[in-house]
Amino acid sequence: MNPMKLVILPGDGIGPETMAVAVRALEVVAAQHHLPIDLQHDLAGHESLRRHGTTVTPALVDKVRAADGFMLGPMATYDFKDESKGEINPSKFFRKTFDLFANIRPARTYAGIPNFNGEFDLVVVRENTEGFYADRNVESGGSEILVTPDVAISLRRITRECSERVARTAFELAMQRRRRLTLVHKHNVLRITDGLFLDACRRIAAEFPEVQVDDVIVDAMMAHVVRTPQRFDVIVTTNMFGDILSDLTAELSGSLGMGGSLNAGHQHAMGQAAHGTAPDIAGQDIANPFSQVLSLAMMLAWHAQRCGEPAYLRASQDLERAMAECIREGAVTRDIGGRLGTRATGDALINRLKAAH
Numbered sequence: 001m002n003p004m005k006l007v008i009l010p011g012d013g014i015g016p017e018t019m020a021v022a023v024r025a026l027e028v029v030a031a032q033h034h035l036p037i038d039l040q041h042d043l044a045g046h047e048s049l050r051r052h053g054t055t056v057t058p059a060l061v062d063k064v065r066a067a068d069g070f071m072l073g074p075m076a077t078y079d080f081k082d083e084s085k086g087e088i089n090p091s092k093f094f095r096k097t098f099d100l101f102a103n104i105r106p107a108r109t110y111a112g113i114p115n116f117n118g119e120f121d122l123v124v125v126r127e128n129t130e131g132f133y134a135d136r137n138v139e140s141g142g143s144e145i146l147v148t149p150d151v152a153i154s155l156r157r158i159t160r161e162c163s164e165r166v167a168r169t170a171f172e173l174a175m176q177r178r179r180r181l182t183l184v185h186k187h188n189v190l191r192i193t194d195g196l197f198l199d200a201c202r203r204i205a206a207e208f209p210e211v212q213v214d215d216v217i218v219d220a221m222m223a224h225v226v227r228t229p230q231r232f233d234v235i236v237t238t239n240m241f242g243d244i245l246s247d248l249t250a251e252l253s254g255s256l257g258m259g260g261s262l263n264a265g266h267q268h269a270m271g272q273a274a275h276g277t278a279p280d281i282a283g284q285d286i287a288n289p290f291s292q293v294l295s296l297a298m299m300l301a302w303h304a305q306r307c308g309e310p311a312y313l314r315a316s317q318d319l320e321r322a323m324a325e326c327i328r329e330g331a332v333t334r335d336i337g338g339r340l341g342t343r344a345t346g347d348a349l350i351n352r353l354k355a356a357h
Contacts, residue, residue, distance in 0.1 A: 011073020126242025260294025
C-alpha cells in the first residue's frame, strides 16, 4: 500500500484547536488499520501572512500538488482583501487552482442531539467553481460591476461542462446510498442559466436509470427541508444555492459545528469544515471539533475509492462510529448539548476509537 500524502493546514481562529483533534484521531485510526499516511504540516492564512508575507506560498502550492489531499482549517476570508499584498483567500485559491469542482456536504441527525424534524440523512452536492460567486466567472477578476454609485450588477456563469461533472458526482453518490436525487434550481426565473443546469443534469440522469430523480425550486426547497428533511437523499445544485442550503441542513442536524465537507476534483481533494473561524471563541477550548473530524473521515473515504484500498474506508467508518458514540453519550461540546471542551471532546473520541479495537 503506497503512503497517502496528506497536507495539514490548521487555519485561523478556532482552526488550530479543532484540527489538532482531527490529527490525533487520524493517527489512532492509521495505526489501528496499518495505514501508511505521510502527514505534512504547513501554514496558510494569517500565520503564513505574518511569517512569509503571503497567505499561500508557492512552496505550499507545490506541496499540495504533490499530495493526495489536504485538510484546510477555517480561514479568515473577510480579512483578505488585497492579493497584491499577499492577502489571498486560501479556500477560493485552492478550489480554483486544483479545480475542486464538487463540494460535498452531508447532514444527518444523531442520537443524543435533540431535533424537531425527525431523523434524516442527506447530502448536498454543490457546484464549486462558477455560479453567482463573482470571483469565479471572469478571467480578468471579479464579475461585479458598479454601473453608477447607485446601481450594481453581478454576473452569473453556468456551463454545461461544470454542470455535467457535478451532476455525475451526485449520481455516483446516490448509487452508493438510497438512489434518490433531487435537482434544486430557480428555473422559473433564471430560465436560461438554470435551464442549462437542469438540461445538463437530466442528460447525466440518463446514464443512471436506477436513480429516482425529481426537481424542486430553491425557495420551496428551503421549506421542504425544514418541514420534512427525511424526504431527501442526495441533492445537487448550483454554487450559491448549495452554499445556503448546506448551512441550513447542517444546522438542522444540530449545529453548524457538525458541518463536515469535502471539496473534490479528479486529482485532489480538500477536507474543510463548513463553518468559519469563530474568532469570538478562539483559544477558549469550547469549539466543536467534529466538523473537522467528519471532513477528515470524508477525505479517507474519498482516498479509499480513488486508490482502491478498503482499509482507508474502514478507518473513515470507525471515525464516524466513534463520533456518534460520543454524541449519544453526551461526551461533546456545549453547542450540541455536552459539557466538555474541545480537547476533552477529542480525548473522548480517542478513548472510543481505542476501545473498539
